[in-house]
Amino acid sequence: MKTFLITSFVSLFLASQIVAAEAQSIDDVTCILDGSDDSNSADAKDNQLKKFTIIDEGSQETSQFGAKINNSDSLKAGLDGPTLMEDFMMREKIMHFDHERIPERVVHARGVGVHGYFESYGDYSNITAAKFLREKGKKTPMFVRFSTVLGSRGSPDTVRDVRGFALRMYTEEGLFDLVGNDIPPFFVHDAIKFPDLIHAAKPQPDTETPQAGTAHETAYDFFAEFPETLHSVFWALSGRGIPRSFRQVEGFGVHTFRLINEKGESNYCKFMWKPKAGLSNLLWDEAQKIAGKNIDFHRDDLYTAINNGDYPEWEWGVQLIPEADVNKYDFSLLDPTKLIPESIIPFQPLGKMVLNRNPDNYFAETEQITFHPGHVVRGIGFTNDPLLQGRLFSYLDTQINRMSGANYMQLPINRPINSVHNNQRDGYMQSQIHKGKVAYFPNGLQGNTPSMVDKEDGGYIEYPEKINNVTKIRGRSSKFFDFYSQPQLYYNSLTVAEKQQLVDGARFEIGKSKSLDVRKRMIRQINFVDNELARRIAYGVGVDLPKKVTENKNHTSPGLSIEKYPKADNIKTRTVAILTAPGTNTAEARAMFNFLKSKGAYPTYVGLHLGSQDGLDITDTYMTTASVLFDAVYVPGGQKAIGAMTARSSFFPYEEPKMFILDSFRHGKPIAASAEGISLLKYAGIDIPVGKAKEAKGVITDEKEAGVQTAFEKALIQQRFWSRLPVDKPI
Numbered sequence: 001m002k003t004f005l006i007t008s009f010v011s012l013f014l015a016s017q018i019v020a021a022e023a024q025s026i027d028d029v030t031c032i033l034d035g036s037d038d039s040n041s042a043d044a045k046d047n048q049l050k051k052f053t054i055i056d057e058g059s060q061e062t063s064q065f066g067a068k069i070n071n072s073d074s075l076k077a078g079l080d081g082p083t084l085m086e087d088f089m090m091r092e093k094i095m096h097f098d099h100e101r102i103p104e105r106v107v108h109a110r111g112v113g114v115h116g117y118f119e120s121y122g123d124y125s126n127i128t129a130a131k132f133l134r135e136k137g138k139k140t141p142m143f144v145r146f147s148t149v150l151g152s153r154g155s156p157d158t159v160r161d162v163r164g165f166a167l168r169m170y171t172e173e174g175l176f177d178l179v180g181n182d183i184p185p186f187f188v189h190d191a192i193k194f195p196d197l198i199h200a201a202k203p204q205p206d207t208e209t210p211q212a213g214t215a216h217e218t219a220y221d222f223f224a225e226f227p228e229t230l231h232s233v234f235w236a237l238s239g240r241g242i243p244r245s246f247r248q249v250e251g252f253g254v255h256t257f258r259l260i261n262e263k264g265e266s267n268y269c270k271f272m273w274k275p276k277a278g279l280s281n282l283l284w285d286e287a288q289k290i291a292g293k294n295i296d297f298h299r300d301d302l303y304t305a306i307n308n309g310d311y312p313e314w315e316w317g318v319q320l321i322p323e324a325d326v327n328k329y330d331f332s333l334l335d336p337t338k339l340i341p342e343s344i345i346p347f348q349p350l351g352k353m354v355l356n357r358n359p360d361n362y363f364a365e366t367e368q369i370t371f372h373p374g375h376v377v378r379g380i381g382f383t384n385d386p387l388l389q390g391r392l393f394s395y396l397d398t399q400i401n402r403m404s405g406a407n408y409m410q411l412p413i414n415r416p417i418n419s420v421h422n423n424q425r426d427g428y429m430q431s432q433i434h435k436g437k438v439a440y441f442p443n444g445l446q447g448n449t450p451s452m453v454d455k456e457d458g459g460y461i462e463y464p465e466k467i468n469n470v471t472k473i474r475g476r477s478s479k480f481f482d483f484y485s486q487p488q489l490y491y492n493s494l495t496v497a498e499k500q501q502l503v504d505g506a507r508f509e510i511g512k513s514k515s516l517d518v519r520k521r522m523i524r525q526i527n528f529v530d531n532e533l534a535r536r537i538a539y540g541v542g543v544d545l546p547k548k549v550t551e552n553k554n555h556t557s558p559g560l561s562i563e564k565y566p567k568a569d570n571i572k573t574r575t576v577a578i579l580t581a582p583g584t585n586t587a588e589a590r591a592m593f594n595f596l597k598s599k600g601a602y603p604t605y606v607g608l609h610l611g612s613q614d615g616l617d618i619t620d621t622y623m624t625t626a627s628v629l630f631d632a633v634y635v636p637g638g639q640k641a642i643g644a645m646t647a648r649s650s651f652f653p654y655e656e657p658k659m660f661i662l663d664s665f666r667h668g669k670p671i672a673a674s675a676e677g678i679s680l681l682k683y684a685g686i687d688i689p690v691g692k693a694k695e696a697k698g699v700i701t702d703e704k705e706a707g708v709q710t711a712f713e714k715a716l717i718q719q720r721f722w723s724r725l726p727v728d729k730p731i
């Protein structure tokens with residue numbers, strides 16, 4: 001019986017593809033249908049995916065129905081004659097091509113996916129029945145997709161936006177999807193306002209501009225009218241809206257969820273995950289320039305690190321709130337526009353998450369994955385957060401639009417690693433053959449199987465929350481109406497340089513609104529958060545400086561500032577440009593290259609032309625790259641080279657080396673130079689610090705290359721020298 005089922009499955013689902021691959025054994029295919037054999041292993045998902053993976057290299061061309069063919073020319077009536085209708089090869093090939101696209105996601109269209117695993121730090125059965133959290137060292141396969149929210153699939157990576165950070169754990173008990181973001185609050189608290197938010201923020205319907213950002217009138221019109229958005233707007237306007245790398249962002253489940261243990265006891269929780277590489281962001285000037293120089297900056301960065309074996313890691317855990325404390329705070333736990341300050345409830349790590357494999361095929365994996373906050377495992381449940389409740393509908397519904405049918409969970413990337421049995425049947429692209437006449441429950445003919453599983457036997461645990469004595473009402477509880485305390489908390493927790501970034505971001509975004517009325521209304525709202533901030537922004541966007549209406553409570557919370565965030569203790573994956581020209585001191589250049597490489601950094605020789613230059617292997621030129629694409633820069637000595645680099649010449653018509661250094665300096669990046677290389681820094685107008693000021697400023701110079709190594713490494717750990725960034729005079 002099984003053999004029949006398996007054979008049919010293969011012929012239907014894989015027929016067209018399998019021809020080019022090695023024939024699969026019956027046992028292999030059994031695993032596809034019934035993943036239970038290795039659902040307990042960290043490799044379980046990879047092993048399952050391998051069974052769907054096709055290798056075309058070395059094969060012969062066939063049609064979709066398996067005929068061997070040569071389809072380089074269409075079939076014609078004579079060499080110059082008309083193409084014949086009979087040409088099944090052409091019809092099939094073009095038909096398939098015509099249907100290659102599916103609708104992009106209505107939000108989060110641009111994304112990059114990677115495989116990895118979660119490893120539990122211990123047994124947490126005291127708080128949850130979820131099996132992936134019940135054993136120290138237990139590994140669970142994962143897939144993660146990072147995304148921007150507003151841009152189309154082809155938009156640049158470095159736009160100012162929130163980043164989606166969606167996780168899928170392929171647990172032995174089914175999928176657990178945590179579809180989160182890189183910032184803890186959300187813009188609106190009720191799902192019913194989500195379409196308004198997105199319509200206001202996406203390109204305007206009359207012009208379809210601007211792409212991938214909120215710097216336009218309708219967005220700020222909405223924000224100004226709907227001040228619960230302010231908290232998230234503040235995060236997006238700060239450095240959090242323009243991360244340096246997906247590897248250096250935090251993750252947040254945003255909503256309050258529920259954890260339930262075997263005894264049925266429940267705690268509220270917020271999920272969050274913290275990058276071991278620390279946090280880092282781009283400056284707005286960098287972000288904009290990168291969008292022109294390398295539109296794929298973030299996905300390249302992630303791909304390269306993983307490809308090099310530098311696997312990004314996060315600590316994954318919760319803020320746990322006892323059921324009894326639900327009403328204890330000034331804000332409601334059910335309000336997703338608020339965060340729970342870590343000063344009130346600390347982060348408790350439960351495990352680590354490691355991303356260690358790039359996908360093989362963008363479409364099959366990253367595009368076809370269908371995340372859904374409703375994919376939960378036993379021991380994890382929902383709360384009455386009205387945003388979460390709405391999402392539980394939306395993520396199912398949206399997939400029908402993208403996937404054109406209800407069977408998308410059978411796609412390889414979506415299949416759980418444990419076996420799936422139920423009475424759901426048929427529909428477009430059904431790829432499984434359910435044997436037998438029974439597709440209902442209860443049944444006698446199949447012994448009442450698939451049987452119903454109660455929570456006592458390992459079934460999903462519904463938390464028996466009491467809902468009594470309530471009246472149907474459209475509204476919200478009073479705690480949801482405090483729109484200003486948390487943006488104030490966030491603003492207060494930023495450093496001087498970070499506050500300036502927020503001011504600059506706001507001046508750019510609000511300043512893009514042609515309507516003075518919108519700008520005025522926005523400043524009015526910001527003034528309810530903090531008068532000084534509102535005045536600084538107002539000045540830049542041509543609005544009268546507002547009078548003070550609110551006292552700043554001066555409260556702060558740890559963990560919100562990027563500048564103060566704990567740093568990694570190494571320089572792995574930091575990108576460093578070594579600027580060269582013919583005549584560079586190659587010994588110095590090589591010594592620095594090797595030093596950085598030995599520490600795990602990614603050095604690159606930038607030269608006049610690709611290929612060998614004085615024996616150095618130049619992999620980027622002053623044309624193909626720029627300072628904004630690197631974390632730091634080093635200039636070795638070499639009289640002839642520095643002579644050329646410190647003049648406007650036919651080699652450097654735009655004084656490219658000078659501009660390189662100037663940008664690095666302005667952007668607060670570590671800069672090192674040795675011997676004659678120091679002259680390039682001076683030529684760029686940089687005051688060369690001496691003594692301890694070198695390390696404080698991150699400008700490291702010495703007559704010898706060996707003399708800059710250690711201090712340069714320290715500077716690279718620091719990543720950015722915030723004190724170099726300009727700050728406004730008080731207004």
Ligand code: HDE
Pocket residue numbers: 105106107108111145146147163164165166179180181186190191192194252253254255336369370371387388390391394395396398399
């Ligand atoms: Fe989403 N969101 N969302 N969202 N969201 C989608 O699902 C939606 C919300 C988030 O990489 C869509 O498959 C509604 C909060 C991420 O595939 C869609 C509401 C958070 C991703 C959708 C929200 C998110 C999505 C688009 C308000 C952070 C990308 C295509 C109730 C916690 C997932 C799709 C991926 C994607 C709807 C609010 C994060 C339309 C209605 C809050 C990371 O279903």
